[in-house]
Amino acid sequence: MKHARIRWHIVVFLAPAVLVYTAVMIFPLFNTLRLALYTRIEQERVFVGLENFRTLFFDPIWAEQFWNALGNNFWFFLIHMLVQNPIGVALAAILSHPRLRFAALYRSAIFIPTILSFVVVGFAWKLILSPIWGIAPSMMEAVGLGALFRPWLGLEGSALTTLALVSVWQFVGIPMMLIYAALLTIPEEILEAGEVDGVTGMAAFWKIKLPLILPSIGIISILTFVGNFNAFDLIYAAQGALAGPDFSTDILGTFMYRTFFGFQLQLGDPHMGSAIAGAMFAIILVGVCIYLFGIQTRLRRYQL
Amino acid sequence: MTRKTMTLALITTALVATGAQAQDVTLTIESWRNDDLTLWQNEIIPAFEAEHPGISINFTPSAPAEYNAVLNSKLEAGSAGDLITCRPFDASLALYEAGHLTDLSDLDAMDNFSNVARSAWQTDDGSVTFCVPMASVIHGFIYNAEAFDELGLEEPETEEEFFAVLDAIREDGTYIPLAMGTNDQWEAATMGYNNIGPTYWRGEEGRQALIAGEQSLTDDPWVEPYRVLARWGEYMGNGYEAQTYPDSQNIFTLGRAAIYPAGSWEIAGFNAQAIFEMGAFKPPVRTAGDTCYISDHTDIGIGMNAGTEHPEEARIFLNWVASPEFAEIFGNALPGFFPLSNAPVTLEDPLAQEFVGWRDECESTIRSTYQILSRGTPNLENETWGASVAAIKGTATPEEIGQRLQDGLASWYAPQQ
Known part of the structure; x- marks a missing residue:
């Protein structure tokens, strides 16, 4: 029996990616988790085990902020799931209609906001919705709805939902593109076979296309989940690090930023900040695992 | 022959030049005020060098946001300048405690400054001062004088008159009475609470009592300003909840609003x-004839690097910074940033002169949350932002706000427990 030869070329080809990824992702990740187990007492770094996490979850002042941020994060995610993804699917279904004219133009127009910077989007929407200079009040006035205008970004009850919808506006192009691509892969023969059996129009979408694009919708959901729980930029650009009014738009990202780097007179606390980052990592990990083992394995796949 | 003379002449000149250089000392200043670079180069440095031949000054500012980090790493590496521009309170205190700033309590010209002015650069017990106070900002209200003339209004002196003026402006309807929004939150605390507040907690008296634990944030002097702020909301523009700081500035300078709760900057x-x-006009008092209090908030100081090679010359410069002459140049070049020395200064800008004139009529204090009280979690200054906004919007009662702030402070600050 011949002894298995070590295939050096595999190691050589993997090395650059593995080294770079380890240096810039894996090492910082574990170092952050390690940092969460320490605290600073009188200029000395002291190991305290899970003490920071106990403070984060059970100290009334920290816990209130943490649960508030986590709750806001779930609301942010829910809006995306209920608004962004259905609209994305609907747009893709319309765009893939063979008789739609200017489909390429619509596709680009809807996708363009996705490539804009968060800062640009945050600033532009702040101006659009501004009660002083914004075009939103006068546009609503023009159609007789002026009385319904409110300074949405400044009200505790509506600020987070408004920002979530701005984010939906920005990112609706991504589910649209992914679903659109999935719809294009459905062979004409299947649809034609359906037509022969009398399944046309909306029924063809619900009974043939939707089951075939379900795996794509699953992937989009998990991307939305990870993206939303890592969100930070839009809130920071629009409302600042204090995520006003009265922390109503505070999500885990802004909470972590404020704690880690400090803000105004508040000095940064890298150890508590790392604890929050650790909690975020755990939440995302659990969410992804639930999806991978609980949902994806049960999705029925069809051989096309 | 001529060539020889030339060479000789050159050598002599070179020798003389070297001789002069040996006595010359160059002091380098670290600063975050890169906006002031031309002011230093064109006015302050020439004025100093003219009087003190042999000492030259090199002003090397860095970007404000990076200053603390850059300065710290330079100090660690031993490459920082001889003179250090000091941020107020904890940032500089940390530098002193780490041994980077020299004790300047014995500097002759330190007597030119009041205790309030020095408080930003002192140890907690007040025994050591480590930076010379340079500039402060004063709070008050800036108003559109033409609008006041048009409506026949006078500068209000008391709280009652203040609200009467606001009512009159609102009734007329041409102008938004108050140009302020709550979107960015800090204006509500800085230009709202800490602007009008000192009148109620009697300036330094209340501030010191709060630090000592003799008063609490649920006491009337600290809650009353929130009751007054709660009345501001109705005079602010439509949709003030989403109005940002630049919005407020623009509304006022475009002439759409009558009164701007301001800082002198x-x-x-x-x-x-x-x-x-x-x-x-200055923050209104409760009843006519009461002592008035202003927030004269210390903002910029300058200290000496403990590692400097020229401590003598650095002290000469610091003494000069503490002199009335420096105050005159600085105050006029940067209207709105006021020199802190006790010597009377005349400013050419009428608005700046109005602000600085209040120092003679009123008692000065600094923002209540800045010294010592914002060291823990929750951070009192940041909490005050949200609290002031809540008061203006009416989402919490002043009593609830006071209780919440007190609970937060008491959770980590021993004298309040």
């Missing part, structure tokens, strides 16, 4: 933007 910008005559 606005003066230079407003002079450039506003096309109408402006005036200023």
